[in-house]
Amino acid sequence: MENKFKTGVVTPKVKLTVVKNSGVVEKFTYEKLLKSLVMVEAPFFECEKIVSDVVGSLYDGITTKEIKKMVYEDLEVVDPEAANKYLAKVTLKVRTSRDKIEPFDLSRIANTLIEETGASQETAFQIASDVWKELKKLDVEYLTAPMIREIVNTKLVEYGLEDLRSKYTRLGIPVYNITNLIENGNRSNANMMHNPETIHKYVADEALKQYALLHMLPTKLADAHMSGDIHIHDLEYFASRPLNCLQHDIRSFIKYGLKVDGSGDHTSVASAPSHMETLMNHTGEVMLAAQQNMSGGQAMSLWNVFVAPFARGRSYEEVKQCVQMLIYNLNMAYAARGSQVPFTSMQLEFGVPDFLKDVTAYGPNGLNVGTYGDFEEETRMIERAFTEMLLKGDAEGKPHLFPNTIYTLRPETYKGDYEEDLRLVHELSAKYGSSYFVNMFPDYRGNMANYMGCRTQLQDNWTGDWETDCLRTGNLAYCTMNLPRMGYTSKDEDEVFEQLDDKMKMVEEVLMIRRQQGLHALNDWNILPFLTQDYEDDTYYHINNATLSFGFNGLNEMLLALFGAGIEDKDSNKFGVKVVKYINDHAHDLQEETGLRWSTIQTPAESTAYRFASLDHEMFGDKAILNGTQGAYYYTNSSHVPVDTDVSLVSKIKTEEQYHRYTPGGHIFHAFMGESYSDPDSLMSLTEKIAKNSDIGFWAYSSALSFCLKCKTLMKGLNNKCPTCGETDEVEWYDRITGYVQQVGHAKSSNGGWNAGKKQELMDRRRFENE
Template structure:
């Protein structure tokens, strides 16, 4: 037994040492934390103090948690083997589960899954689980995985002569039970997917590829950081074979050179340069669909009506609108993207030809030069009108066209009286369906060009300074999201906030560099992305060297509440929030200089991540976690004001506009409007104020809608019953999920595409009324 002086000296020294966690992060050694881990497994207090005191003599700076746990286990086993086993199961043996979580080993969970999935009796299930535990104790691995445990269970089932149980418990990429559940019930991970055979295939394949990325492609510290919820590495299912995210197309390429939808022309028919507007409309849809096979995210086309304008020369408005209608229906009816989705598309429209394009060479029918785009002002405006009117009309049943996400660029000259009618028409679309977006080009931080893809990811001409190079034929390569509330829960002061933030960003940099390396391999070595690699003027179509790698974040509001007791609505707290994001932005700029690559910060479109982080933190930090929602929990998305905050629209703008100039990788402002804002003139007046008097870069007016499938009545608000025919079972809800408008599901049931966290957020949303 060490004397008191020795223990005191070692405790003092070890207060200064740091421990390396499984996710690669360092934290200060804590005597109390180690003691608590023993008390949690019901080790007697006296023996626990003795064990920790003895263990202190083995602690050194940089020791791993794994080494500490081994020392404690050995000391505890000398006193009580049963308690030592319990300690091992709860602390040393960690399991990476199929739910993207890291959990302590729990023998009861094996028994319960055997009962649930195979129908085994409780006695038999716990007998098998105990045999599995005896095997697992012998292993010297950093972590267990659900597939590893399942295989050992299956071995024990075979040894015991239980082939009937093993056939039900076996794993086919994912467990048989999970596949059965997918077939019967579907999934809510992606609100843009319906329940059908293709979506089942996608989910099964996704699960296998996620496991491949976590076990084979990512170092263990990155996999642990993702699964524990420190960070979220998006699109793991696409990490290996489809590592590139969103893209902005340049339709001029296909106007000049024609279309090879497979990228080579070896396996499909090849189309030459289009000669008619109808052909070009068809090609537009095919480009989006073909690229979707190579990309994991959304497809965008900026300046679309400007580049298409030469094809409208000499045509009547009726002919132009008919061609546009063909495109819109094509984009909404091509159920051929991943998992039987329509391609996730965005269309950037201009109210006129921007000044920087006035003298740029225009290409028209047969790919020939036809003057400059400034010569086609009237046709540009005609196409915008046709697109907007087509969207206002909706489909044949009166429902909104959900794609493409239609983005209207607002430039200083667009607020002249000659554009008043065009602006009003777009606000009729906003008032009716809430599907239009606005890209504000007036703030000082803007250049000539900024385009958005999908929910909010953005490219601006701030990379080389050339609008073409910076904004077209490239996109967002990937992004990693950081759990801001968790940083606050683990920090004692502001200094530790930035230390932890830097550690999280280090992890994100490593993950994003790996993703980029895989993208280069898929493009150049594996020839896995032929559409993106097709030849264009002695170059390949996709400019990967210009693509962005972005740092995302969730939960600034909850971070501030944890640190200061007040959220983003408080000026002093919000000042620190801006400081945190500016810190990220500064780090991104430093990385640009160091690596020559395009790093940026974005507000994550956290459809599932805000729900996942909150769920994990509720378990990990039960006394510290600050959560939104009652029935289901979630964090406030990125740097937004909480959806239920009692804040005026004007104050919400003042709070959130501070973040748009420092999130160049993408951002959005949500105005959740009430029924009284259905007046297009009121919305247009609001647009002028936002564009001319704020730094908001991108926004949308979101209106909750209900649609009666029985009598085809469209209603404002979330209604449980149709006022026309009295229908209650077949009333569909619509609203904006993170960036795009999508079906929520049936009003009467919880079924539908939105996960539990997003459905709770929908209920919590405060609507702005015109008063």
Template sequence: MISSKKHGNFKIEVVKKDGARENFNINKLVKSLLNSEVDYEYIDSIVSVVCSKIYDKISTDGIKRIVCEVLKEIDNQKGTKYAKNYQFKNVLKVRTSKNEFQPFDKYKIMNTLVDETGLDIKTAEKISNEIEKEIKKLNLKYLTAPMIRELVNAKLIEHGLEEFRQKHTRLGIPIYDIKKLINSGSRENANLMHNPESIHKWVADETMKQYALLEVFPKHIADAHMKGDIHLHDLEYAAIRPVCCQHDLRNFFMYGLKVDGTGRHTSVSKPAKHAEVAIQHAAKVLSAAQCEMSGGQSIDEFNIWLAPYMRGLPYDRIKQLMQMFIYEMNQIYAARGGQVVFSSINLELEVPDFLKDKPAVIAGTTRGTYGEYEEEVKMILEALVDVTMEGDAFGKPFLFPNFIVKLREKAFSDENKELMIKLHKLSSKWGLPYFINMLPEWQANNTNAMGCRTRLSGDWTGNTENDTLRTGNMQWYTLNLPRIAYEAGGDDDRLFEIMDEKLAILTEALNIKHNVTLKILSNRIMPFMTQKFGDEQYYRYDNTTKTFGFVGLNELLKYHLGEELHTSKEALAFGEKVIQHIRDYADNLKKETGLRWTVTQTPAESTAGRFARLDYKYYKDETKSVVNGDLTDASSLYYTNSSHVRVNSPTTLGEKIRIEEKFHPLCNGGHIGHFWNAEAYADPEVLMDITKKIAEKSNIGFWTYTKNLSICEKCGKGMPGLRDSCDCCGSSEIQKFSRITGYLQNVSNWNNAKRQELIDRKSNIPRI
């Protein structure tokens, strides 16, 4: 007897033809089979299959159909005879999601509603009866599982059961959209090529985005995102990944490398003994972490950790090793959707004070302290500059890793002058590297950057290493500042009230993501990041940042005050007040919750355009007076990134610095200064002088000199500016490169809004 077997919270009942119900009885099934002249040798296997497939409220016909299917597999002739005896010829078939045909059974609908949505059994039975009646009227030959689900969803709406409809809905993407992705791809992320893996990612992303908006976030947050009040970044990863991390290679150099985090699915490496292996391990750490996180991966103090491995090696050998690393990071297509790892390395001109006395890790042991490897630290940096300067085999710039140099007190000393000139030659040629200014008083003893600009600083707990290493940004979500201005209608008090309302929504969303991530970590869905070295988990999740981003401060000011950041001191002061308000909000949350709340200048690769397009749809009259782009082409519209000066404003570099430096200390979760060097080939010593002035006389915390480039595919010649033909051979086969937000990328991959911004950008180098 299996009458006590459970299905959900109910015993399995069988519905007879007259509507009566009885508990499923295995003895009765055996007797029925024998009466139907089924050979005794088949009885046991038939009963086993029936017991595995039955469900609550199955009909007697449903059981007989299962018997028929099994019999046909055993002996087709006997199965066919059995089917004729029970007249199964005209039964409506359902093509299931498992690519099988099964007879239609209304009780499966009822059970699904109870199991998936929690609907009470009486209402579920009523809906399943109504669906059965309507299907019989349609005179169909077969149904699909999605068709039935759509009919049920419509019936739930008809009965006012929207909450249950949402739980019952099916996620996916229309056939038309899949065809479009196959044929044309997507330009939402310029780092993705159009290939089979990216197509697969885009399709999966759409399903996960729908899941996030239906299941992860409550309706009011999902609606705020969809309307454009806010932007929930990385929605496709909201349920499964945090964003970015600053890695510390010492753990792997001491204990070895398990790229799966467990050693059960991949080979395990002992601690690297040789420099070549250390380089490979560094690349694999970044690619392994990228598999578990949605944003850029970075190694802070890159040349510090590697310095012990370079002891005694000639410069040419060190250069070759750095070349190996650069090519690894530009050729391993291991990241999501068939792309290279979105990687960064933070570099030092000398060993910083907080690391000088720390034991230097190499090959599973320690040899002296990092302060003893000053020469190797400089040689690694110089080698990276030389390799990056050369470009790849076709003469193109290396797109990754983001090359970030920290400028401390000795940066402009005579001993570093030659290396600094080399760095600025690199800047002149490729628009690299990025600089972190460690000189302002508001900077802590260590600061680093990841990906486009997200930032960690050693002022969270006061423990520099815990605050800046093995942790990162959990997530940032973004405010649409121009819309707040439209809704405030010129009223200062109302503007800040609305801002607080939107910040409260972002806070709730970030708290949800925080709790979701805690669950992911506890369930070991991120085995690489949660692996232990000794007794300590690698990933310091408690120190990750929960971050408020923002877009369009310039347009907020233009609408609210009639002035822009660069046109009046009053506008600049009010802009500071707006961002200070967000920072105060974050700081208060920090005190209340004990979590690390910060403010960032959102990179806004797609968000600046999305906000502008939605505002032009819902607030057309207000938007058209401030938005950038071509009003006849909505896809070209965009807002100015974060608190930057409008890209085509008539400002000198000095004016731009004096405006934008106001916001870097406020944006403790990330900031950047983009100084356009679009056409000019600036003299390296002139650029170095500009760098010195920025570092010593401003509060700019992180910046780069952006250079537009063109590379001829035919002859390999590199040219400054965006060219349509080659200066050397006349070919029109030109690849164009520029910085889209915080990284160099081929312009052909950019979305329309960012392409319009590129056209609008105005060079402000070398004037100061």
């Protein structure tokens, strides 16, 4: 029989069929078999012998896998190198990261090692050869790129090349975890619902967290985080969004218009707004756009003062309509960070503050329209309209969860005619528990203090200039120390401070790495274009004015471990204050030493309090002092009094106020109110007392709410059954999780965003009644 290779190979006289790996049956052709040997440069005459040998062993229905095995075994006897090439070419197929199936290529392993890790050629080819020896032993139809990479990493470890392994490691998430995310969601962020975008976010988050821990952070710091000595927040954003919270200056956009992409190259460009309606839209778009560049909250302080010139000549009903548009915009822009609405806060003034009355005001088309003191009535009108629209709730009567609405209490607030406006705000507090209050009375305050979400804060104690210190900057990052663990492992007070020094050094290193990443992201890589856009020959975001904050969690449990008494005990509390002051003094020393803005913060710890407690339970067993129950342990947040402690509201204020002056990076006082405080007048009286007689800097009256999805009834307290229609399965719970009001989930369901520790803390909260 004649063939194109003109060989003397005897071909079978009967027609044989071969079963391929895919199950397809086709006719056997000896030409294809011979060609496969020639292509790997096997000795030509040996090829004829091998083909003849194989053909003699064929039977109808033989598999291609069996044929290849026979060829490889015969070829290995005469030419091992060619046999390896043959095996790699026709037997070992690789599903690559380029979504292709390719023949195995040993040199590709060596080349990637050289390119990705800087390994020498000699080392790279030695590792690649060892990997090939392992792969030959595998009886698999396909290899995958991750499988090969893991075998390479194993060899790197065997050779003691851990530094190369850390660079070569593949980042990802197990199949099981992705399946679980799709089916059950995640509980690490209560502000996120379960949908396709959040699934994408969590998968990406996991890879980026691994990248930060394996590639960006020294092993000592990564280990400290994973073991629970410290908690590095927002690891998923460490590489690409290293900046946390941002305090905007709406005047920049009033004067110069808006480029939501930072350049105008990819989106439409808006000129300076001419009407209040346009400015409302721009306000929402600014926060949504900045959220693409930031990992934390977006805030605007003095907002109603700066917007006031646009309300000149408008009726109150028109102003309300404009404000309503903004509120719905902020609550319905479901497009930020994995299908969340932007995390937004508005800080409102009851009137124009004294220090702003002579400052130049900008109005429609960015024009100078006098000074802000000329717009007192418009400032008040916008604040009143904002409060009324929040008080109304949404179309179903539920609270608007964003923006966090913050009201500034100044000495001039209680000197002016603001009683009616104050009462309206306290109606909002009594109904939804969503209002926040900033206290400008304490002696540690200046002209300005603004908050950016859960509690992160800026005040004019950096340079003394309120614009430099409080606008177009924010909290760059914070990192939290596990205080209870220091209590478990310290023999005395001196050792506590030694451990504090050690952990603060770790936090300092983490924050400096993150700041450096922020500088790269802003200045070198052009991945934060909104923040780097030009305003008045300057970039919008001022990183040099941003805070780097030392966070802490579980002060109460540390005191219990050391003294057997917690923060509500006066003697224990003295040491607690000493500890937090020590941290803050260290931050001040760092400011002098580095010229950077170091600070101390009461960490929000939405998930950190749960994580620390769970890790310490594993590590210390019964020695760990925990709140909650098995599977739902938690530590007391920052320097708060435990939520279930039976102390009066006055005592709680007197204990916690001592910490606010030492936590200028952020703090909050939670007053978990019972139904007797549904009276706005009672709350209003309490507010005045707190403002004038305490050092509490920031607080909220938190109320537990229930809402029936069936009949749209809003109820006080955590109710399992609607009193109006009797519904039990469709009753939602709401409360403040750490610094913002959020849905807990259905009363009879595990659905909802709160993690197990926070849900247990919710059930443990003691509510204050009228005292």
